[in-house]
Amino acid sequence: MSTDDKDLMALRGFRRDLDDPPEGVLVRGRYRLAGSEHRPPTRRRQWLLASAGAAAALTVVVGAAAAVNSAGNRTDGGGQAPAQGPATAAGRPSTGATADLPVTIGTRAPLDAKVTSDGGATHAKAVAAMDRLANAAAGGQPLAVPAGQALYVKTYNLVPGAEKYIHEIWMDPSTLAPLRIRRTDGDQTTDMPSTQDEIDQATAQAPGLYRPTADYLASLPADPAQLISRWRQWAQTTYPDRPADGMIWKDVFELVNYSEPFWTPQQRATIYKAFALMPDLKATTAKIDNRPYDLVCIDREPNGGGTIDCDLFDSATGRYAGTAWPEKNLALKPGSIGLVDYGTQPRPAVGVRASTPPKTTGSPHPGKS
Numbered sequence: 001m002s003t004d005d006k007d008l009m010a011l012r013g014f015r016r017d018l019d020d021p022p023e024g025v026l027v028r029g030r031y032r033l034a035g036s037e038h039r040p041p042t043r044r045r046q047w048l049l050a051s052a053g054a055a056a057a058l059t060v061v062v063g064a065a066a067a068v069n070s071a072g073n074r075t076d077g078g079g080q081a082p083a084q085g086p087a088t089a090a091g092r093p094s095t096g097a098t099a100d101l102p103v104t105i106g107t108r109a110p111l112d113a114k115v116t117s118d119g120g121a122t123h124a125k126a127v128a129a130m131d132r133l134a135n136a137a138a139g140g141q142p143l144a145v146p147a148g149q150a151l152y153v154k155t156y157n158l159v160p161g162a163e164k165y166i167h168e169i170w171m172d173p174s175t176l177a178p179l180r181i182r183r184t185d186g187d188q189t190t191d192m193p194s195t196q197d198e199i200d201q202a203t204a205q206a207p208g209l210y211r212p213t214a215d216y217l218a219s220l221p222a223d224p225a226q227l228i229s230r231w232r233q234w235a236q237t238t239y240p241d242r243p244a245d246g247m248i249w250k251d252v253f254e255l256v257n258y259s260e261p262f263w264t265p266q267q268r269a270t271i272y273k274a275f276a277l278m279p280d281l282k283a284t285t286a287k288i289d290n291r292p293y294d295l296v297c298i299d300r301e302p303n304g305g306g307t308i309d310c311d312l313f314d315s316a317t318g319r320y321a322g323t324a325w326p327e328k329n330l331a332l333k334p335g336s337i338g339l340v341d342y343g344t345q346p347r348p349a350v351g352v353r354a355s356t357p358p359k360t361t362g363s364p365h366p367g368k369s
Helices: 003-017 023-028 052-057 123-136 196-204 214-219 224-238 244-251 253-262 265-276
Strands: 031-033 047-049 061-063 115-117 149-156 165-171 178-185 188-193 282-288 291-299 308-314 320-324 337-346
Touching (some): 123 282, 123 291, 149 253, 224 244, 224 265, 244 253, 244 291, 253 265, 253 320, 253 337
Antiparallel strands (some): 115 282, 149 165, 178 188, 291 308
């Protein structure tokens, strides 16, 4: 076994300890987990770009009873109609405090909704699904974010109680820099407004798959074959000796999960059809709360212990609806999906981190480590 193989095995073990986050993001150290002692029952994690020096400020866990129930406005139940495209979340202006916008379940389905998948996924079904979804979304226009507002993205499972997971992120609509992240695991909430330094670090990164700004979207070829060729070249350079299409599917997470509200119909059709050119892509259909979805997946390690990475698309609207991590037979459970709602919220206030004064070794004061 080569050193690279040993390093890869060690990395995979570390990833399992972190509940299997997107490995490319972890490898480059570009993003950090919104940390908490509670871990969500999701395989894909939501990340926040920031400096390593601010990591100690992440574990700011607030009991939900104190954080969001003080006003009696927390909602755990669903029952709302599924979102028809981007859903605008309602709430008070965001100030960086945990209690300003109540932590609520999303709009697509109630907690403990019935979740089923049809199995029998094939590549032919994926090709047909991507074409059909592009046509269904042909009338959808990019989300308009008013001045002074931020893109608001809520990801959530459909499990109540201790396994409930809700992840919220406020992003600058122009730079896609994270402005604030709030994560709820069961009855605990972690709230992290980004500091100006963290925002500056995010915007300093070149636009690309990890920061898919409007300029990056505009730079993409209009021909699906050219687009997948460009991505494959990037993947082969970034991940030598790894399956290019599997790495692309993994690393388009930011592109799909955060920039999809801003896609034009033409961009969406090109991206969907580029995905369909990946031979290992397969699809089937699923239902969540009796609403039809397309389950589009790649098994990145079909001969080993790898996971099946899936995206969910609303069959009626053609729009991206979240992620899923089913079993090998593509069986879905309420806790194995992460649905997504989009909207706008007032731009959060810039966060401030408490600094620790420098310390010297041997001093009666705490020493420098």
